[in-house]
Amino acid sequence: MTVAATMITVAGCSGTPAPSPTTSAAPSRVTVAEPAAPATSAAPAVTARSPGPVNHCAHNRAAQKAIVSIREQHMWMCARHRTVYSTAITSGMAGPWTSTPTGDYVVQGRVRDTALTLNTGATYAVKYWIPFDGPLFGFHDSSWQHFPYGSARYRTAGSHGCVHMPLEAIAFFYRWVARPTAVHIA
Numbered sequence: 001m002t003v004a005a006t007m008i009t010v011a012g013c014s015g016t017p018a019p020s021p022t023t024s025a026a027p028s029r030v031t032v033a034e035p036a037a038p039a040t041s042a043a044p045a046v047t048a049r050s051p052g053p054v055n056h057c058a059h060n061r062a063a064q065k066a067i068v069s070i071r072e073q074h075m076w077m078c079a080r081h082r083t084v085y086s087t088a089i090t091s092g093m094a095g096p097w098t099s100t101p102t103g104d105y106v107v108q109g110r111v112r113d114t115a116l117t118l119n120t121g122a123t124y125a126v127k128y129w130i131p132f133d134g135p136l137f138g139f140h141d142s143s144w145q146h147f148p149y150g151s152a153r154y155r156t157a158g159s160h161g162c163v164h165m166p167l168e169a170i171a172f173f174y175r176w177v178a179r180p181t182a183v184h185i186a
Contacts, residue, residue: 057083064181066107066132066139066173068163070100071186073150075163077176084176087169088150090142092161100161105132106180116140118160128170132183139163141170 056067057078065078070091077085092100111129118124124144131138142164147153149166158164163185165173 055081055083057081062182064176064178066177066181066183068100068183068185070102073152073154075165075169077173085169085172087165088148089169090145090147090149090151090154090158090164092154093158094155098158098160100159100163100185101133101137102185105183105185107132107177107183108134108138109179110174110177112174116162127167128174130170130174130177132185137161137163139165139170139173141165141167143167 056069056076057065058081060067060078060081062078063080067076067078068089068091069075073089073091075087075089076083092098108131111131113125113127114129115123115125116129124142126140126142129138129140140162142159145164147157149164
């Protein structure tokens with residue numbers, strides 16, 4: 001076991017454990033046939049299409065921006081109006097001291113291999129720490145989380161306000177993000 005090089009005290013960050021991220025299947029196409037027409041005319045089939053995927057980065061003008069949806073438990077990394085990475089996340093549990101703060105922030109730094117310390121004294125070792133409302137809230141991996149990222153279980157077993165990300169996603173975010181990248185959480 002390695003000892004973390006840095007200790008960071010946070011008021012809210014951490015939670016209950018997690019496995020690998022889940023992916024959702026692409027929307028399916030549904031074909032609906034109209035009722036049979038009289039034998040004299042053939043009725044064409046009607047195809048109802050699911051709306052295409054929403055581009056959450058479509059209206060972004062910043063060179064880099066992270067958009068987090070608490071309702072969808074998802075995050076999009078935007079380079080202007082293009083999505084460069086999209087991932088399920090786990091946000092803060094419902095509660096006055098554990099909810100993830102909403103609003104507009106900026107990435108304040110990047111730290112590797114550190115320990116986050118709650119105001120309760122509990123510590124959590126993380127490989128990546130990217131604060132957006134430091135020192136209290138940030139993005140980090142969560143090897144102790146034992147339910148899928150993106151799950152509704154965040155309401156009762158989520159973080160103490162931080163945004164948990166799958167290891168692969170936070171590693172990409174760490175390499176991609178620059179200071180002061182915009183962060184929008186809603």
